[in-house]
Amino acid sequence: MRKVLVVEDNPNNMELVTFILKASGFEILEAERGIVGVELFCSDDPDLVLLDIQLPDIDGIEVLRRMRQTEKGNSVPIIAVTSYAMTGDSGALVKAGCDGYIEKPIDPERFIEQVTTILERKGRHAELS
Amino acid sequence: MTEQTEICLSDIPIVEKQKGGNLVKSNKRDVLPLVLCIGDVIPILHPDSASTSVREFFVVYVRDVTSIEPILSKDAVDLVIFSSPNFEALLSSIEQCKKRHTLEKIPVVTFSEELTEKQCFTLFEYGVIDIFHGQYSSEFVVRKLNQLVRLYKATLGDTHELHEVKSRQQHLQKKIENSETEVQSLLRKLRFEKLKSRELEQVNFVVNRCLSTISAGNFAMVAASSERELAQSMCDVLVKHAQYTQAWVGFLDADDSSSLNVVAHASSDGKSIPIALHCEGSRFGCHSVTRAIESRVTVVNSSISNKASCEACWDVATEHDYNSIVSLPLKDENRTIGILNVKAKSGNSIEFDEMTMLEEVAGDLAFGILSHRSRNERDRLFNALNEMNSDLESKIRSRTRELELANHKLKELDTLKSLFIASVSHELRTPLNSIIGFTGILLKGLSGELNERQRDQLTRVNRSSKQLLELIINVIDIAKIEGHRIEIFPAEFSSRSVVNEVMAEFKEAAEKKGISLQLKGEEDIYLYSDRKRFAQCVHNLVSNAVKYTEKGGVEIVQLKKGKNIELSVVDTGIGIAPDEISTCFQAFERLPTHLKVKAGGAGLGLYLTKKISTEVLHGGLTVESKVNKGSCFTITVPCELELES
Numbered sequence: 001m002r003k004v005l006v007v008e009d010n011p012n013n014m015e016l017v018t019f020i021l022k023a024s025g026f027e028i029l030e031a032e033r034g035i036v037g038v039e040l041f042c043s044d045d046p047d048l049v050l051l052d053i054q055l056p057d058i059d060g061i062e063v064l065r066r067m068r069q070t071e072k073g074n075s076v077p078i079i080a081v082t083s084y085a086m087t088g089d090s091g092a093l094v095k096a097g098c099d100g101y102i103e104k105p106i107d108p109e110r111f112i113e114q115v116t117t118i119l120e121r122k123g124r125h126a127e128l129s
Numbered sequence: 130m131t132e133q134t135e136i137c138l139s140d141i142p143i144v145e146k147q148k149g150g151n152l153v154k155s156n157k158r159d160v161l162p163l164v165l166c167i168g169d170v171i172p173i174l175h176p177d178s179a180s181t182s183v184r185e186f187f188v189v190y191v192r193d194v195t196s197i198e199p200i201l202s203k204d205a206v207d208l209v210i211f212s213s214p215n216f217e218a219l220l221s222s223i224e225q226c227k228k229r230h231t232l233e234k235i236p237v238v239t240f241s242e243e244l245t246e247k248q249c250f251t252l253f254e255y256g257v258i259d260i261f262h263g264q265y266s267s268e269f270v271v272r273k274l275n276q277l278v279r280l281y282k283a284t285l286g287d288t289h290e291l292h293e294v295k296s297r298q299q300h301l302q303k304k305i306e307n308s309e310t311e312v313q314s315l316l317r318k319l320r321f322e323k324l325k326s327r328e329l330e331q332v333n334f335v336v337n338r339c340l341s342t343i344s345a346g347n348f349a350m351v352a353a354s355s356e357r358e359l360a361q362s363m364c365d366v367l368v369k370h371a372q373y374t375q376a377w378v379g380f381l382d383a384d385d386s387s388s389l390n391v392v393a394h395a396s397s398d399g400k401s402i403p404i405a406l407h408c409e410g411s412r413f414g415c416h417s418v419t420r421a422i423e424s425r426v427t428v429v430n431s432s433i434s435n436k437a438s439c440e441a442c443w444d445v446a447t448e449h450d451y452n453s454i455v456s457l458p459l460k461d462e463n464r465t466i467g468i469l470n471v472k473a474k475s476g477n478s479i480e481f482d483e484m485t486m487l488e489e490v491a492g493d494l495a496f497g498i499l500s501h502r503s504r505n506e507r508d509r510l511f512n513a514l515n516e517m518n519s520d521l522e523s524k525i526r527s528r529t530r531e532l533e534l535a536n537h538k539l540k541e542l543d544t545l546k547s548l549f550i551a552s553v554s555h556e557l558r559t560p561l562n563s564i565i566g567f568t569g570i571l572l573k574g575l576s577g578e579l580n581e582r583q584r585d586q587l588t589r590v591n592r593s594s595k596q597l598l599e600l601i602i603n604v605i606d607i608a609k610i611e612g613h614r615i616e617i618f619p620a621e622f623s624s625r626s627v628v629n630e631v632m633a634e635f636k637e638a639a640e641k642k643g644i645s646l647q648l649k650g651e652e653d654i655y656l657y658s659d660r661k662r663f664a665q666c667v668h669n670l671v672s673n674a675v676k677y678t679e680k681g682g683v684e685i686v687q688l689k690k691g692k693n694i695e696l697s698v699v700d701t702g703i704g705i706a707p708d709e710i711s712t713c714f715q716a717f718e719r720l721p722t723h724l725k726v727k728a729g730g731a732g733l734g735l736y737l738t739k740k741i742s743t744e745v746l747h748g749g750l751t752v753e754s755k756v757n758k759g760s761c762f763t764i765t766v767p768c769e770l771e772l773e774s
Contacts, residue, residue: 010559010563012559012560012562012563012566012567013559013562013563013566016563016566016567016570019570019575020570020575023575054555083555083558091618091620092618104558104562105558105561105562105565105566105595105598106562106565106566106569107565107566107569108566108569108570108572108573108575109569109573
């Protein structure tokens with residue numbers, strides 16, 4: 001069973017994402033704020049992070065940076081969930097340590113496939129290194 | 130007595146006797162002295178006597194003194210002898226003679242008996258110079274008489290000489306007088322010459338003064354910086370150089386020609402001589418000034434000494450020792466602008482030459498004043514122009530400031546608009562994302578099985594939501610591009626990957642319509658550009674092509690041409706009429722209205738694609754089309770996007 005930390009401030013999106021992930025058998029850790037997300041990242045050892053980039057308290061990229069600064073921060077895959085407006089700047093996300101991104105609106109048909117693809121790529125990278 | 134005389138005279142043969150008893154000159158008479166014997170005949174002097182005396186003298190006997198007149202007056206008697214024996218007769222005869230005649234210096238002697246001494250003295254007192262008596266010898270008497278005659282003749286001769294001297298003296302006197310007249314005339318001439326030379330000196334002096342005045346006046350003309358300064362300088366020059374008692378200048382008001390303002394004056398003694406005299410009934414307070422202004426000719430009043438002419442002027446002239454006033458109008462072509470008034474002393478009363486000089490000075494002054502005025506007018510216009518200029522400049526500045534402010538406001542508004550769009554887009558998209566997401570979950574059957582109708586209806590909701598999202602995204606992009614706020618994120622990618630993504634997206638739709646969708650040209654072209662925007666362009670073109678094509682298919686052709694990539698989307702659709710081609714890239718333009726409902730969309734796709742390909746990717750979008758044959762949209766962009774700094 002994989003443990004997924006979902007950082008998302010919008011309850012509808014949270015419900016949508018967690019519903020799809022739960023249906024696919026993932027265990028869910030929910031954080032509505034960036035700070036809480038960073039705390040849960042440290043305390044609950046998630047296997048995957050789905051991070052909304054537009055957050056009300058601190059910027060998603062700052063959350064990403066802080067997560068990567070923790071002890072095992074580099075080993076956990078982090079996927080950014082971005083609004084369409086942000087996808088152009090994917091370079092900045094990658095630079096900040098993001099393993100991949102999924103563009104909103106989330107397509108339930110393809111969501112699990114997108115997540116799996118990123119995880120597989122991350123796993124292959126880990127194996128290579 | 131006359132008989133006797135006649136007898137006596139006739140006895141003298143050499144004497145011619147004239148009728149009437151008067152004696153006349155004879156040759157003999159001229160030779161012998163004429164002796165007049167009054168009274169008794171003297172024997173020794175009688176012509177009958179044998180003595181020689183008769184040859185010595187020419188003797189005329191007369192009885193008494195009454196008949197001697199003709200002889201005395203007609204002839205020059207050289208000697209008179211009174212002859213009588215007794216003293217009393219002698220004396221009475223002398224007295225009678227003296228009563229009637231003047232014997233002057235003719236020597237008088239007596240011939241008588243022997244006389245007493247006292248009688249002799251009496252005779253001497255009567256002017257007798259010698260006394261003879263019968264005892265004297267005839268020789269003695271003759272000798273004595275001769276002496277007396279000689280003496281008398283000598284005296285007479287002296288008298289002649291005296292006459293001669295006198296006449297010579299007179300002649301000389303006359304000569305002297307003539308000389309004096311000549312000298313007088315010469316003196317007169319000299320005086321005239323002197324006068325003339327003094328006059329010339331005076332003229333010379335005046336001419337020099339005039340020249341000096343004109344020269345100084347010219348200097349003043351050049352040096353003065355204002356019309357008042359010029360007027361003052363001219364007054365000073367006229368007093369200092371031309372040595373007038375006073376000079377003043379008055380200007381006539383341009384609007385009100387009835388008021389005269391004195392702007393400059395100078396006086397020789399420094400004392401202020403009154404300027405505005407109060408001539409009664411005079412328009413400008415002084416008759417000559419008024420006349421000069423009104424008639425526009427120079428008025429000379431050189432006889433103020435005449436009290437009757439103007440009492441007020443006379444009083445002031447007397448008090449300040451001048452006797453002439455010259456009033457010169459200062460005039461331009463058709464107007465009198467003022468007056469130059471000059472007062473002069475008797476010592477330098479105004480000469481004809483000076484009038485010419487004064488008129489010249491007045492002309493210069495008028496010219497100078499007018500040129501100052503025109504210069505002032507020009508300066509005033511220039512200043513006004515400058516003022517207008519600076520006014521305009523300040524207006525421009527304020528307009529610029531206003532524009533800057535407006536611009537600033539616009540920028541603020543633009544920022545607000547961007548913020549608004551960003552915020553609205555977020556707010557619009559978030560619920561749409563939920564709608565799309567949850568309808569997707571439902572359609573996937575994750576929340577339970579759906580019947581056919583539910584599935585169909587949920588599909589419509591899902592599709593409409595996606596259309597709405599796309600429209601919102603397009604509007605936001607257009608706003609960003611038009612507001613130059615679009616962010617460009619260049620990255621390396623292959624064109625093929627983009628085309629594959631887009632083809633995958635429309636694979637289903639194409640299959641559903643029964644049209645082909647394929648890529649021609651297998652080669653891969655690598656780009657360094659904004660992938661998302663490039664993909665957006667390809668997406669929009671393929672979307673349109675699929676949308677408007679009912680038969681045949683859509684072909685994507687990619688070619689590398691130099692530094693650019695040429696990507697064409699060719700369809701076999703409805704095509705675009707030539708007259709619509711020019712407007713197909715405009716916002717909210719769509720192909721024939723009847724297709725609108727069927728095809729759907731807001732008509733922003735081509736407009737946005739054109740904008741992205743040109744303004745974001747620095748390339749271009751072109752179209753070739755034939756109605757009912759199909760269209761070919763070609764996007765040409767550089768493979769390597771150069772970012773503007």
